[in-house]
Each structure stands twice: as C-alpha cells, then as structure tokens.
Amino acid sequence: MDLLREKKLFVMDMDGTIYLGDKVIKGAPEFIQRVRDNNAKVMYFTNNASKNPDLYLEKLHRLGFTAHREEIVTSGDVTVGFLNKHRAGKTVYLMGTPALHETFEKAGIHPVKEGEPADIVVVSFDTTLTYEKLDNACALIRNGAEFLSTHPDINCPIENGFMPDSGAICALVTLSTGVEPRYFGKPNAETAEYIEDYSGIARKDTVMIGDRLYTDIATGKKHGITAAFVLSGEGTMEDVEKLDDSMKPDIIFGSVDDIR
Numbered sequence: 049m050d051l052l053r054e055k056k057l058f059v060m061d062m063d064g065t066i067y068l069g070d071k072v073i074k075g076a077p078e079f080i081q082r083v084r085d086n087n088a089k090v091m092y093f094t095n096n097a098s099k100n101p102d103l104y105l106e107k108l109h110r111l112g113f114t115a116h117r118e119e120i121v122t123s124g125d126v127t128v129g130f131l132n133k134h135r136a137g138k139t140v141y142l143m144g145t146p147a148l149h150e151t152f153e154k155a156g157i158h159p160v161k162e163g164e165p166a167d168i169v170v171v172s173f174d175t176t177l178t179y180e181k182l183d184n185a186c187a188l189i190r191n192g193a194e195f196l197s198t199h200p201d202i203n204c205p206i207e208n209g210f211m212p213d214s215g216a217i218c219a220l221v222t223l224s225t226g227v228e229p230r231y232f233g234k235p236n237a238e239t240a241e242y243i244e245d246y247s248g249i250a251r252k253d254t255v256m257i258g259d260r261l262y263t264d265i266a267t268g269k270k271h272g273i274t275a276a277f278v279l280s281g282e283g284t285m286e287d288v289e290k291l292d293d294s295m296k297p298d299i300i301f302g303s304v305d306d307i308r
C-alpha cells in the first residue's frame with residue numbers, strides 16, 4: 049500500500065506518533081511535509097478534550113511541525129458535532145474544563161448552570177472538577193438526562209505516571225446512578241463520522257495513523273478507515289499478535305519516518 053500516493057487525508061495521533069512528551073519523533077515534521085507535498089490533508093486528532101486546541105497548535109509549532117488551527121480536532125469537537133447534528137435544541141449540562149466550555153460556546157451550545165434542568169449531561173476530563181459538579185451531574189442523570197462523555201480514556205499519561213481521565217470520572221457517576229455513558233472520541237463511530245463530515249473526504253481515502261491499538265487502530269478497523277500502526281509509542285508487535293485478525297492494523301511502520 050502506497051499511503052502517500054493513495055490517501056487524501058492523514059489523521060494523525062500526536063503523543064507516541066509524532067512526538068513523545070516534549071521530544072519530536074525523528075523525521076516526523078518531514079513526514080507531515082511529504083503529506084502536504086502530495087496534496088493530501090493533515091488532521092491532528094486527540095481524545096484529550098481538557099486542553100485548549102491553541103495549546104496543541106503552539107506545541108506543534110514549537111516542535112517544528114507545520115500546523116493550522118483548523119487541522120486540530122479533539123473529542124470535544126466530535127461531541128459538539130454530534131450534539132448539533134443529532135440533539136439540536138436540547139439543553140446540556142457540561143462537566144468539563146473552561147477550555148471545553150469555550151469549544152461548546154463557539155459551536156453555539158450554551159451549557160446550563162448548576163441547579164438548572166438539562167436534557168443531556170456531558171462528562172469529560174474535568175481537571176476543575178468539584179463535588180458540587182459531580183452531585184449536580186448525578187442528580188440530572190437520575191432524573192432522566194441522557195449521559196454522554198467526550199472520550200473513554202481511563203488515565204491520561206503524564207511525566208512520571210498518570211492522572212484520572214474522563215473514563216475514570218464517568219465510572220464514579222455510573223456507580224452513583226447505575227447509568228453507563230455513551231462515549232465519543234476514538235474508537236467510537238461518531239469520531240469516524242465527524243472526521244468524514246468535517247474534512248469532506250471519504251473514509252476510503254483516509255488513513256488513521258497512531259501508536260495505540262485499542263484507540264487509533266480500532267477507530268480505523270471498526271469504521272472503514274485504513275489503519276496504520278507505528279511502533280514509536282505505546283503499542284508493540286506482541287500486542288498486535290494478540291488481536292483478532294479483524295482488528296489487526298492494515299499496515300505497520302517503525303515510525304512515521306518510514307512512510308515514504
């Protein structure tokens with residue numbers, strides 16, 4: 049498979065795929081340039097909906113990548129895309145960071161305040177979480193509000209370890225209410241739908257490149273997008289061997305530097 053000649057959209061995972069923490073993966077900025085030289089589009093996709101996309105833009109620029117604001121997409125964008133397309137006019141209570149609130153507001157969704165009724169509760173990776181917010185989200189869900197979440201990640205890797213992510217916060221809400229959330233972000237169907245709607249490029253012309261089998265590669269395998277696995281991050285060849293054939297990556301590289 050000749051990805052550079054065949055594909056029109058390259059959906060890039062970031063950490064583990066083009067950089068590791070604050071270190072650029074060798075040849076990754078040049079790879080992004082090769083994609084552009086072939087007149088294909090680039091999308092940088094992260095499940096982490098807690099940060100302002102401008103911070104990713106700044107980091108990509110600092111590390112030497114060409115990147116434009118509209119190329120950066122988070123699971124928060126997928127969630128607002130779903131709400132505007134499938135839940136128009138419904139009231140939403142959002143448990144998320146100020147950056148995520150801004151994403152909602154910019155998309156025309158104005159979350160209700162604490163104590164106000166809501167049709168939908170969206171829970172995310174809220175590093176500004178308080179007991180009051182948790183209590184409010186649970187009360188709304190107990191009263192019948194639909195329970196959605198931007199992404200299922202349980203822990204967020206940081207220097208020296210992990211911090212509790214969206215999936216862990218949702219588990220607390222589920223234990224209290226008995227209700228499971230509907231998750232967006234990778235590897236869920238809404239992410240593939242959003243990528244196609246947002247880019248205007250068909251799934252067969254798209255490749256998803258990432259270092260995690262159960263998020264990046266699963267998004268592709270489950271939803272008709274070519275899945276390219278890189279060994280520069282979390283996943284290993286032993287992990288690939290353990291998968292069902294239907295979930296194995298379509299193509300495997302040592303790193304993006306090998307995609308020529």
Ligand SMILES: [Mg+2]
Pocket residue numbers: 061062063064065258259260281
């Ligand atoms: Mg990754």
